[in-house]
Amino acid sequence: MSERLEVLKTYKLYVGGKFPRSESGRVYAVTDSKGRTLANAPRGSRKDARDAVVAARKAFPGWSGATAYNRGQILYRIAEMLEGRREQFATEVAAAEGVNRTRALAAVDAAVDRWVWYAGWTDKLAQVAGGANPVAGPFANWSTPEPTGVVAVIASQRSSLLGLTGAVAPVIATGNTAVVLAAGASALPALSFAEVLAVSDLPGGVVNILTGHPAEIAPTLASHQDVNAIDLTGVAPDAGVASARDLEIAAADNLKRVLRPGPKEPDWTADPGTARMLAFTETRTVWHPTGH
Amino acid sequence: MPSAILADPAEVTSSEAALRRFLHGLPGVDRVGTEARAAMLATRSIKTDAKVAAIDLAIRMIDLTTLEGADTPGKVRSLCAKALHPDPGAPDTPRPAAICVYGDLVAEAKAALGDFGVHVAAVATAFPSGRASLDVKLADVAYAVAAGADEIDMVIDRGAFLAGRYRDVFDEIVAVKAACARGEAAGGGSAHLKVILETGELSTYDNVRRASWLAMLAGADFIKTSTGKVAVNATLPVTLVMLQAVRDFREATGRQVGVKPAGGIRTTKDAMKYLVLVNETVGSDWLDPDWFRLGASSLLNDLLMQRQKLATGRYSGPDYVTVD
Numbered sequence: 169m170s171e172r173l174e175v176l177k178t179y180k181l182y183v184g185g186k187f188p189r190s191e192s193g194r195v196y197a198v199t200d201s202k203g204r205t206l207a208n209a210p211r212g213s214r215k216d217a218r219d220a221v222v223a224a225r226k227a228f229p230g231w232s233g234a235t236a237y238n239r240g241q242i243l244y245r246i247a248e249m250l251e252g253r254r255e256q257f258a259t260e261v262a263a264a265e266g267v268n269r270t271r272a273l274a275a276v277d278a279a280v281d282r283w284v285w286y287a288g289w290t291d292k293l294a295q296v297a298g299g300a301n302p303v304a305g306p307f308a309n310w311s312t313p314e315p316t317g318v319v320a321v322i323a324s325q326r327s328s329l330l331g332l333t334g335a336v337a338p339v340i341a342t343g344n345t346a347v348v349l350a351a352g353a354s355a356l357p358a359l360s361f362a363e364v365l366a367v368s369d370l371p372g373g374v375v376n377i378l379t380g381h382p383a384e385i386a387p388t389l390a391s392h393q394d395v396n397a398i399d400l401t402g403v404a405p406d407a408g409v410a411s412a413r414d415l416e417i418a419a420a421d422n423l424k425r426v427l428r429p430g431p432k433e434p435d436w437t438a439d440p441g442t443a444r445m446l447a448f449t450e451t452r453t454v455w456h457p458t459g460h
Numbered sequence: 461m462p463s464a465i466l467a468d469p470a471e472v473t474s475s476e477a478a479l480r481r482f483l484h485g486l487p488g489v490d491r492v493g494t495e496a497r498a499a500m501l502a503t504r505s506i507k508t509d510a511k512v513a514a515i516d517l518a519i520r521m522i523d524l525t526t527l528e529g530a531d532t533p534g535k536v537r538s539l540c541a542k543a544l545h546p547d548p549g550a551p552d553t554p555r556p557a558a559i560c561v562y563g564d565l566v567a568e569a570k571a572a573l574g575d576f577g578v579h580v581a582a583v584a585t586a587f588p589s590g591r592a593s594l595d596v597k598l599a600d601v602a603y604a605v606a607a608g609a610d611e612i613d614m615v616i617d618r619g620a621f622l623a624g625r626y627r628d629v630f631d632e633i634v635a636v637k638a639a640c641a642r643g644e645a646a647g648g649g650s651a652h653l654k655v656i657l658e659t660g661e662l663s664t665y666d667n668v669r670r671a672s673w674l675a676m677l678a679g680a681d682f683i684k685t686s687t688g689k690v691a692v693n694a695t696l697p698v699t700l701v702m703l704q705a706v707r708d709f710r711e712a713t714g715r716q717v718g719v720k721p722a723g724g725i726r727t728t729k730d731a732m733k734y735l736v737l738v739n740e741t742v743g744s745d746w747l748d749p750d751w752f753r754l755g756a757s758s759l760l761n762d763l764l765m766q767r768q769k770l771a772t773g774r775y776s777g778p779d780y781v782t783v784d
Binding site: 225394 | 768773774775776777778779780
């Protein structure tokens with residue numbers, strides 16, 4: 169009997185709940201930390217970014233209008249689905265980041281736990297960041313955090329699954345929709361992670377994942393007039409892509425909220441707190457007359 | 461060859477039998493070939509300068525349409541305002557060709573549009589079903605024309621057409637055409653007549669070709685694919701068959717007839733496909749709002765967003781166009 173041929177996966181983008189190839193038809197070789205080719209990933213184009221924003225915008229009313237409880241259930245479901253694929257992701261993370269298996273497995277477990285953590289936050293953030301305001305008049309007055317809209321996320325290029333989770337979960341937990349650019353080490357684990365999202369009851373378009381060259385796609389997302397906020401975390405000063413400053417200038421055109429990158433890669437294992445969730449919410453205050 | 465098809469227009473319309481003989485004598489449509497050609501032309505890529513020109517041309521060709529039971533005078537006025545100033549941020553944006561409304565809202569649209577050259581088209585003849593007596597249909601047309609409609613979009617009686625009563629359909633179009641005439645007091649002349657074939661209900665391409673010729677023989681100024689109210693609206697292959705018909709008709713009779721696909725054309729990409737189809741089938745003579753129209757409502761916003769992208773280099777979004 170002849171030897172069995174291995175069936176290799178064709179990595180594809182995740183846009184609007186579907187897995188299309190790049191409209192440009194291009195791919196690029198993703199390498200591991202030692203420069204060996206791992207696989208070809210789709211090389212997203214400006215038009216892919218545009219399509220992803222359209223999908224994210226379309227998904228926004230449904231996702232932001234869903235109850236916080238329902239969003240929490242879905243985020244928890246993502247954790248469940250990820251847990252079931254621990255082994256697969258440990259292998260992918262180890263290959264992508266060039267770490268040993270123990271550390272990779274720890275990163276996957278931390279990512280699962282992080283999804284559970286954010287699932288719990290969906291119906292609690294309003295109590296922490298909002299509240300009833302005492303006012304001098306016959307009014308009930310509340311402040312409540314509302315989602316910003318479509319958020320572009322330039323994901324960490326080093327911490328693949330945990331960094332991706334740390335950036336995307338807080339964005340969608342509060343009801344935003346996301347267009348994620350996963351480059352560098354993140355590309356392949358991010359596209360595999362899309363398979364988890366696709367089976368977690370997450371409505372199509374809430375998270376869209378693009379891979380490719382940040383220098384090509386990030387400026388398009390930063391200047392896109394229908395993107396409401398951008399997370400530049402993956403644009404580290406030494407990341408060798410279009411500088412965060414240029415992207416921030418492009419983002420100023422339609423007054424996007426910008427989450428600036430820190431001086432170095434964030435510690436994704438640390439307690440993230442509420443900072444990232446609050447970065448992409450806007451406080452809305454409601455006045456309501458009291459009395460008879 | 462087309463002149464051989466139509467030796468004597470008066471003879472073929474002289475009787476039911478002659479009309480049937482002529483329409484059924486038209487060459488059959490090669491379904492596979494037509495669909496393949498339409499699909500092939502749809503892959504053409506229009507870029508840079510050509511795209512800029514095509515977007516402006518497509519905007520000029522739009523019949524900006526609202527045909528809902530819930531249409532109010534206010535909605536018609538806001539649509540008219542949009543036709544006059546499609547993109548207030550870019551005053552060089554051309555205006556669409558016409559506003560398309562129900563007959564009872566023509567006066568409202570006419571008043572809102574003023575003398576800026578945007579026409580008012582009215583759907584008539586018991587649109588969209590066409591199921592009413594001839595008297596009612598003619599009254600519908602006369603009412604819209606009296607209210608100032610520049611163009612009348614009539615529907616053919618599909619029931620009669622499918623039953624093979626071609627002469628009835630023909631006579632009805634002729635009667636509606638006569639009803640399009642304006643009185644001397646209104647300056648004379650005649651409202652342009654667009655004949656809606658409702659191709660989604662005609663079943664076959666052969667029927668589309670026959671209905672196209674029938675409408676043109678009866679005096680249509682335009683032939684239009686659809687009402688937008690049935691499951692299947694304008695498609696590229698159907699429009700291709702109709703474009704072939706107007707091309708052959710001009711060759712046979714010397715009279716040029718316009719074409720208007722309507723319904724389901726929503727994106728700039730869709731519009732580009734139709735423009736390519738026109739250019740490759742009938743040539744640039746038809747690449748003009750006088751001879752080709754796009755019946756649409758949401759298409760205009762997509763064209764405007766693409767126009768903004770080309771002007772600024774940044775992708776635009778729905779926040780920068782009107783909510784219709």
